[in-house]
Amino acid sequence: MTLRPDLAAIAAHVAPGSRVLDIGCGDGALMAELETASGCDARGMELDGALVERCVARGLSVVQGDANCDLADYPDKAFDYAILSQTLQTATRPDLILDELLRVGRRAFVSFPNFAHWRTRAALMFGGRMPVTRALPVSWYETENIHHVTVEDFRDLAKMKGATIERAWFFANEKQIGAPAANWRAEFAVFELSR
Amino acid sequence: MNAAPASPVYRIPDPLPLDSGQTLEGCEIAYETYGTLAEDKGNAVLVCHALTGDQYLASPHPITGKPGWWERMVGPGKPIDTDRHFVICANVIGSCMGSTGPASLAADGQPYAMRFPVITIRDMVRGLVALLDGLGIAKLHAVVGGSMGGMQALSLAANWPERAARVLVIASTARHSAQNIAFHEVGRQAIMADPAWAGGDYYALDAKPDNGLAVARMAAHITYLSEAGLTEKFGRRLQDRAAKGFGFDAEFQVESYLRYQGSGFTRRFDANSYLYITRAMDYFDIAEEHGGKLADAFAGTEARFCIVSFDTDWLYPTAESRHIVHALNAAGAKVSFVELAAPHGHDSFLLEHDQLDRVVKGFVE
Numbered sequence: 029m030t031l032r033p034d035l036a037a038i039a040a041h042v043a044p045g046s047r048v049l050d051i052g053c054g055d056g057a058l059m060a061e062l063e064t065a066s067g068c069d070a071r072g073m074e075l076d077g078a079l080v081e082r083c084v085a086r087g088l089s090v091v092q093g094d095a096n097c098d099l100a101d102y103p104d105k106a107f108d109y110a111i112l113s114q115t116l117q118t119a120t121r122p123d124l125i126l127d128e129l130l131r132v133g134r135r136a137f138v139s140f141p142n143f144a145h146w147r148t149r150a151a152l153m154f155g156g157r158m159p160v161t162r163a164l165p166v167s168w169y170e171t172e173n174i175h176h177v178t179v180e181d182f183r184d185l186a187k188m189k190g191a192t193i194e195r196a197w198f199f200a201n202e203k204q205i206g207a208p209a210a211n212w213r214a215e216f217a218v219f220e221l222s223r
Numbered sequence: 224m225n226a227a228p229a230s231p232v233y234r235i236p237d238p239l240p241l242d243s244g245q246t247l248e249g250c251e252i253a254y255e256t257y258g259t260l261a262e263d264k265g266n267a268v269l270v271c272h273a274l275t276g277d278q279y280l281a282s283p284h285p286i287t288g289k290p291g292w293w294e295r296m297v298g299p300g301k302p303i304d305t306d307r308h309f310v311i312c313a314n315v316i317g318s319c320m321g322s323t324g325p326a327s328l329a330a331d332g333q334p335y336a337m338r339f340p341v342i343t344i345r346d347m348v349r350g351l352v353a354l355l356d357g358l359g360i361a362k363l364h365a366v367v368g369g370s371m372g373g374m375q376a377l378s379l380a381a382n383w384p385e386r387a388a389r390v391l392v393i394a395s396t397a398r399h400s401a402q403n404i405a406f407h408e409v410g411r412q413a414i415m416a417d418p419a420w421a422g423g424d425y426y427a428l429d430a431k432p433d434n435g436l437a438v439a440r441m442a443a444h445i446t447y448l449s450e451a452g453l454t455e456k457f458g459r460r461l462q463d464r465a466a467k468g469f470g471f472d473a474e475f476q477v478e479s480y481l482r483y484q485g486s487g488f489t490r491r492f493d494a495n496s497y498l499y500i501t502r503a504m505d506y507f508d509i510a511e512e513h514g515g516k517l518a519d520a521f522a523g524t525e526a527r528f529c530i531v532s533f534d535t536d537w538l539y540p541t542a543e544s545r546h547i548v549h550a551l552n553a554a555g556a557k558v559s560f561v562e563l564a565a566p567h568g569h570d571s572f573l574l575e576h577d578q579l580d581r582v583v584k585g586f587v588e
Binding site: 069071077078080081083084085086087088089090091092093101102103106 | 552553555558559560561563564584588
């Protein structure tokens with residue numbers, strides 16, 4: 029089974045045998061990979077009950093919950109890694125979620141679509157309308173993305189939160205690209221943080 | 224009771240110690256099994272029944288002749304697959320389908336009646352653990368229960384953590400709320416207000432406190448259903464009449480239904496058992512048993528948990544399940560939780576529900 033590129037990058041960099049919390053785990057693809065390939069103890073949180081059901085049916089430990097409030101359930105540093113993939117931009121308060129990630133996990137992986145990708149910029153600049161692009165395919169009125177964020181915004185937020193950026197990966201067209209000018213060139217970004 | 228259930232009966236060799244400090248001598252547990260126990264005895268699944276349930280999980284009830292209470296869930300190729308698992312269901316102590324309860328004979332040859340000691344959920348589980356010992360099953364593949372069955376599953380996980388690898392708790396709670404206790408007290412008072420109850424010593428008499436027990440069942444039955452479910456099923460429709468009769472017959476369909484439920488129940492259940500089991504449920508508070516902190520009840524557990532609630536269950540609402548999940552997370556346990564959508568309230572766990580089937584199958588497999 030092929031993982032989405034951002035998930036594959038995360039899977040490749042989680043230390044084997046770690047305790048992992050995957051927030052917004054979807055159908056559990058990353059969790060399953062971490063458990064089978066890396067021998068991790070993976071737990072998940074997912075808002076959509078139908079997806080939770082699919083996770084439980086495949087033998088994963090997933091709790092139906094809302095990342096905006098239910099992370100408070102977990103003790104400090106309960107996990108080696110807390111993972112938030114493609115969910116930060118949908119959170120009510122991304123800054124508070126980041127705090128919670130760094131509280132429950134010794135390290136955090138965060139992936140998100142980069143709103144400063146050149147296609148998005150061009151669409152807004154020349155089209156004058158909220159961009160609908162390959163990476164952001166849903167119209168402004170029905171998108172779940174309520175806090176559009178860029179690579180540079182995220183770096184600023186991490187700095188403000190006193191978090192250290194351990195590593196970062198950038199993707200365009202489903203492929204990993206280099207870090208230079210990532211804020212222009214990356215459709216998606218993955219950051220590994222510690223605090 | 225007066226029925227003679229065909230189930231095998233295990234006689235616990237030692238006196239069973241109880242939370243009250245008393246002991247129960249010669250305690251018997253009636254049980255049913257389905258499927259075949261593997262040579263390593265590693266494929267056993269214990270299903271715990273609810274308040275008025277019994278061991279007839281997937282085989283016909285000897286009194287009513289109705290199919291087993293969870294036949295849609297347990298059987299060959301079903302979510303709890305008896306082709307793979309050895310499924311055990313035992314009548315809890317205090318009940319009346321073959322296990323020792325208030326209708327059983329005490330040492331003096333007379334029914335215990337109200338001399339039966341007050342028991343707790345943990346005492347029921349003590350009885351179940353004794354049965355597992357008797358069957359030579361050291362560790363269950365899974366313990367599964369809905370409602371009061373879920374309480375037993377939680378109690379087993381908290382007090383005998385080495386006895387189950389998986390714990391599935393459906394539409395249940397870790398403690399009885401004031402509202403839960405209040406509804407039970409209505410039921411108990413209905414029984415005790417029936418002159419035929421006779422202080423519990425009615426076993427030798429012609430009349431049983433059927434009226435009181437039926438009212439208790441009617442009140443409880445309302446709590447098992449959702450308001451929307453009742454409205455959909457009955458609305459304000461009248462029963463067998465075109466207009467209101469200005470009397471007190473069961474004029475509304477919902478009245479007729481409840482009366483039917485109530486009277487049917489008295490044919491298969493002992494009123495004193497109802498008193499004892501509801502009392503055990505009211506005493507249930509796992510946190511209290513473990514120094515006031517629910518997470519401590521599950522500290523160090525290696526079992527996997529799955530907690531399921533239903534969105535229209537107002538008896539044991541989702542918040543109670545979340546409370547359990549919170550504690551399990553704090554204890555670092557492997558836990559899954561899902562709230563399923565179902566129109567029928569608390570009873571949804573017994574009814575047709577494809578999503579529940581998939582969750583149970585996936586978790587128990």
